[in-house]
Amino acid sequence: MASAGLYPELDEAALAQIVNALESGDTAGLAPARAEEVDEARARVIFSRVRVPGEEGIELDGALWAPTGDGPFPVVVMPAPWADLGWIAYVAQATQLALKGYVVLAYTPRGFGKSGGEVEVAGPLDIQDGTAALDFVLVNSLNVDPSRIGFLGDSYGSGISQLVAAHDPRVRVVGALSTWGSLFEAFYENDTRHTASVDALRGAARNARLSERTQWAFEQMQNGDGVSDELKEWAYERSPLTYVERLNQQNAPIFFSHAWHETLFPVNQTLELFHQLTGPKRLDLSIGDHSSPEMTGLIGLPNRIWSDAHRWLDYHLKGVGEAAEDSVISEIMWSKTLESHPVWEAAIGDPVRFHLTGPADGATDGGLADKPQNGWSTVVSTGTDTPATVADAIIKTGYAEMAGKPKTYPTAQISRTDAAVWTSEPLTETAKVRGIPRLRLTYQPSTANATFIAYLFDAAPGGNASLITHAPFTTLGAAPGEPIAADIELQAAGYDVPAEHRLMLVLDTQDPFYGDANEPGGKLILSSPDDNPSHLDVPLA
Template identity: 35%
Template sequence: MKISRLLALLGSALISIHAWSAPEYIADLDITSFDGTLLDANLFVPESPPPAEGFPTVIFTNSWALDKHQYYFQARALAEKGYLVLSYSTRGFGQSGGLVDVAGENSIADVSVLIDWLEANYPVGRLGMAGISYGGGISLLGAAQDARVKAVACLSGWADVVEALYPNETVNLVWGGLLVNTALRKEPELNQLWADLRSGQNLEQVIRFAAQRSAISYIDGLNEHGTAVLLSNNFADYLFKPNSMVHLYSLLEGPKKLLLNPGTHAITEILAGSDGRIWSTSFRWFDHHLKGEDNGIDSEPKVDMAVRISNKLEQYEDYPVTGESTTWYLRPRFTLFNNGGMHGERYDGWRWTNTFHGGSDTFAGTGIPLLSDALEGFGIPVYTPMLAINGYYAIEYQSPIQWQTLRIRGEPRLAMWIEPSRETVQLQAHLYDVGPLGLGRLITHAPITLRGGRAGEPQRVDVELFTTSYDVPAGHRVVLAIDTQGLIYQKPQDTDYRIRVPYSRSEASSLTIPHL
């Protein structure tokens, strides 16, 4: 009986100690910004006394259409490690006032106001910012304009808004429409800009608007401040493609780390995909750059790359991860019912022409928008029955059988000669891994829209497909499938056109694949 009472007393004491040591949570804060707008925030304050240099501090910024509650569990975990953590709703979202300006001047000015408020009320040490998607982009832009931000974890953020909404002059219809329609309180100009982009009007103004909100435009600020930047993007993120994030990474001169993961936009981070590695790496990044912990992250390889489907983690010293590549040259098909070939030697035969047409989508594609891409992050690939791709509306080229695993790492590049029958045409290039049963698994893709071109004249089209990491098993082929429409993208107004593909000594089309 005495032992039971003693255990009960000890248990009560432990519970009391835990409750006493838990960080203080201030659920609702109204912080007045420079223009009188109230920003809704919450705050975790560590229970421990502040270090002499002040609390290491992190500001969490919400994703599009979410609010200050998004990072509750991450914020609490950091606070238990001694961080002061502020989470806020950006203007126009949650209970914050103002209107959504897509990371415009007002939203970026808010970042400095929040830092001022923290410094006025708490002992703030080295400060960082983090966020997913919209929050990641604002974190980068805020750090570029305020040197007090010493470290950033940008997860599924953006480097280039132009590439996001208008890749290769192709309107990103699904993702752009989703963004515009889920911002209920937004600046009036956003609807007009989206309408202009869709109609092809006032494009200079649209591109200027997007460039002013692109982190790549402010690379000098990040480098001058020496900001420690962690970037995370996902291979099937067809909103903020990894290509531009890889480019931003290459331009950074300060401490940097790049995470490339399977999955689609933001889902991998929100659902703690990749075995929770993205968040644990972000925490280690802050522990080193804000708390000064010698945890080794500064001496590890800079690039963490997980292979699509298998999710196997690979680490590399830098990007690009390989200097090796193979170039295959496209060979003609002889009927609508068979494929062209891809060979290692340039085409040197008689001039030949293949034709495919606009006007209909085919089975070549990225699967069900959003859903297929999200499932891929958990190892469920997009399959396509290659025999069902209509040869009237598409053309396919197949490689030789790969007798050993082809480990694709990077950005495949297509250089293709075409003769379009209209000035404006669209191509959708898809790269597949095709096994003996004829089922294709999507490796990567990219769209391109040619506007104001030379109808009926040969011209070379150069397309960089989206960054990928994929292992093509031994016994499989690589197949390039090209059609003229895709579910994600807006098609041209007039789709009654044909694409002729010439083959000659002087018009040699090719596909170059980077691999280990």
């Protein structure tokens, strides 16, 4: 049976079978490669389930892998993802690390599975639990090297790993897979609530024990129009970006992985943390969605992200292998071509400006042109969704993207009453979108509160399109009818738009992924005044 929630492809029963085999030696039913690993681990590693004393007297459920033989061995602590199965998600990866000569402790964060306490969403108690878990390893394991300690986690465990490293100077290296930099920006982008993300987290934690403050925070993010200072403080306290100076003082090498179309923790907020870090760092960007690029590695299959994470640990904790020459690796949609660059600045293209123009005579769509054409305006009714959406389903759509089957958008079915559309001329050569597109747009909301979403599409000659990137935007408490000049960063993208295709910018006012601040009967008047022309800057390599 697959584990529900954020890991639809993760087979909990198969992972539990590996755990049972490590304990009993019965490898019947395991794939040959897994059975061979288990046999080798039972000969060279002592595996045991453990209860780790956490903060405030609770216990954390965990497992310890202790290699036998000559040491001392480096240590890797692995806080589990946001899932009921807890540390079992790591059984394949932890076993492989132990066979390479690491003492590994994997544990389930408080409030999940068989751990005590309540879910605090990477709060101060989770940080203290991480330090307590490290203390447990050092006290209860022989032949460990306290000067060589790493934290490695996926999703929820990745954020906890970064936060523990910011507060505990013993942590010398971090692996943060499908992670976040700013929890506030991840859940509240451009004043727009990421309601689908919060719904997904609450659904995946339906069997967990949420603290009263966690329930309050989720309720505020789902249902509130504005954001209180208390909610901002809650999110900042749980954001690695808040502690970037501490991380820089630690100079701990940090490995990141992320997906271009991440729906849970959009990529820009992680990029901001990556920019501000001054120590050794690496970023792997992939096709997919939250944790999906790493999923095959969680069940023990070959996986580029986990292999890179292992190499990162090997070099920085064991001194084996070579330092990564390139700090940014990008998997380009949809070719899966890998591009390597020494720094992010070398990975991005130069901005090319497309001016938003009004519709030609008899047409409904405006243009994306190389010269400005100002003085036009167009009206969009708010409150009705169109086929322009982020995805069919949070996370699951990412698996189709990984298989080379991105969501197809029928552009002719996008209502021009409920959306505005601007289209470029057919491209004469492939447009390599690399980086963060930026939209400057002047609009007049007819009501005090308004939400819209800007989508950038790759439109094929037949009329269907694929999503390159997008961003939501919300105005709260505006003066109705007064023009507003918005500067909007769309999420970063690595995408090749083929020759003969067109760039298409679509703006509508509803998306099931986001909270809707629009008021009944509202309208948006979009324009391009002479003194502030509307335009789209697309970074092209």
